[in-house]
Amino acid sequence: MSNAVTALNGAKYSGLIDIADAGLMGMITLRGDLASAAMAKVVKSITGAKMPKPRGVEIAGKGSVAWMSPDELLIMIDYAYADSAVAKISSALAGEHHLAVNVSDARAVFDLSGDELRDVLAKGSPSNLNPDSLPIGEMRRTRLGQLAVAFWFTDDSSAKLVCFRSVGDHVFKWLSNAAKPESSPNFYSAMR
């Protein structure tokens, strides 16, 4: 098998926040009826997580599940497990209208951390990053600059960000530029 590498290939930047390649992550886009019991069951068996509420991210031992739209989930698991998980979903949901695709190699994933994180993201996104509007564990699909991204906070000062692989390098440069030292608007970080 070929040697899988991420779009960012281990890139790192440290400034207002720390930006790092999150490494290989197994990702499956699953579309279908989110109210289906069979879907909840197979999602639980793959990740250990229950079905997320709208905009929620459920994190469990084996993986996590994020609500992407009223008929779409993003399942995040070990990279090596993604293909067999897709096969598992397809057999569990046979006969139900659904779509499951392994998108692990079609996305770039970032680990972001730092106290100024909300300020840095707010430089490029029109989303309301106030912790009351975007609490920890809530998925926010939005744009960063002119690119579609999705991010969610895993604790007070860290988040994961996902974008298309083809624009991974651009998003890295964009975030690095936005995180230049002494460039913080000190809006959200002053609230902390």
Added chain:
Amino acid sequence: MLILTCPNCGIAADETELHADGQAHITRHGAGASDDDLEEYLFMRNNPKGVHFERWRHVYGCGKWFHAARCTMTLEVFGTYPAQTLEPPKDLVAKIKKKRPDWEGFVK
């Protein structure tokens, strides 16, 4: 700046996160329609100064379509509602009527 709340994902989305797609509730006359119906579908749009019903797509968010009622003169947003409907919800129409007593009502 225009902020619309997407009824599909509940996000109060900024205009730059959305895509506008013109008048809502248009009857899509297809093959076999009369020339007048086809002309109406393709070209004829209401353009009153005031209350408009529009289609929007939450393109950078959940990717779903929804409808919005707003005033093009004051930019006041009356409300948003799911796209799976042929006409605006009655309570929304009543709310607009209360705010704009001179409004002619929903015209298809």
